[in-house]
Amino acid sequence: MALHAWIKPILLQGSYAVLEPLSHLRNQEFIDSLNDGELWKLWYTWIPKPENLEAEINRRLDLQVKGSMIPFSVIDKATNKAVGMTTYMNIDSQNKRVEIGSTWYRKSVQRTALNTECKLMLLTHAFEDLNCIAVEFRTHRFNRKSRNGIERLGAKLDGILRNHMIMADGVLRDTYVYSIIANEWPVVKKHLTHELQKNR
Template sequence: MLAFQEEYTLENSVVKLTPLKSDDIEKLVHFSIDEPELWRYSLIQADSPAKMKIYIEKALEGRQNKNSYPFLVFDKRTNQYAGSTRFYDIQVENATLQLGFTWYGKKFQGTGINKNCKLLLLEFAFEVLKMERVEFRADHENTRSINAMKSIGCKVDGILRSNTYKPDGTRRDSIVLSILKEEWFQSVKQKLKEDTRH
């Protein structure tokens, strides 16, 4: 079971995930200034320093309310902070959670950092927290994100049509994907381990 007051650190030789803190804005704010396109599909925009502050505050509020646990992502190879990710919609009674609000600066995309993060997070979710299902969601038009999820072993559950508002006030179709505990142990873990060795 996830202890929200606990300071979890997940790491391997490539990446280190530490609990997000309010002063981490100093490590992430340049992404909001220099790479506003990162937030194109995000439901919570962080494309300015003020919005990044709100983004982090909301993430920390979720942890305080015991429904999310956000992490700061550090790339050990470049010795730089790469982005953020989190567990959210944590349902202990159903042994399910969602993994999302994941973003990395452009220079970290396609470098293997995402697969290393997912290996650590999924291992933690299934083997420490004893989850039965980990869910992922994305804007149905966000092909980069969807392809990344499929490449780590996610199966498509379906499309939630017009299920939420985008920041611009239009409606969004959300694709839902998931990994089940048995899939993790049967194949997903091994494949991710092989992928992260390259």
């Protein structure tokens, strides 16, 4: 697979959600979403404050230009409004690996079919279009909601990177690393598809 196929912005569409290339066109919708639950107050993850949103979008778009990230706006099809962001990050086209991360959703759509469908679309594109051999997820040791969600997808724990990162407040982060590998994808896909069908 050519490198450009890995770093090219793409549009992914489902029944509940659309993943469109990130831009500044929906900034007010992002701000409204951040205010739903005051997401930036979560100490164990980094979600921008409304006043830092523009800089965060610029950061993600810069990483896209450098070829290490494909950032998406998460659009709720029911309202046609942005409800969060997600990315392919740490893109490694040579070794056919990506990480799904830097994800956040407004509180009202967390733990809904929209979230499940976004992961299904991202994983399907990674394994079936990019022919990935593995897709990775990483999260803070204390982000139990995120860890539980990743495990519900069917990802397996690879290990714990202790003192992996220095957070903005100086606290050290232990990072839990999970992955789904290519030969696990068929059963994970069946599981996620089944979960979505229960919502219909």
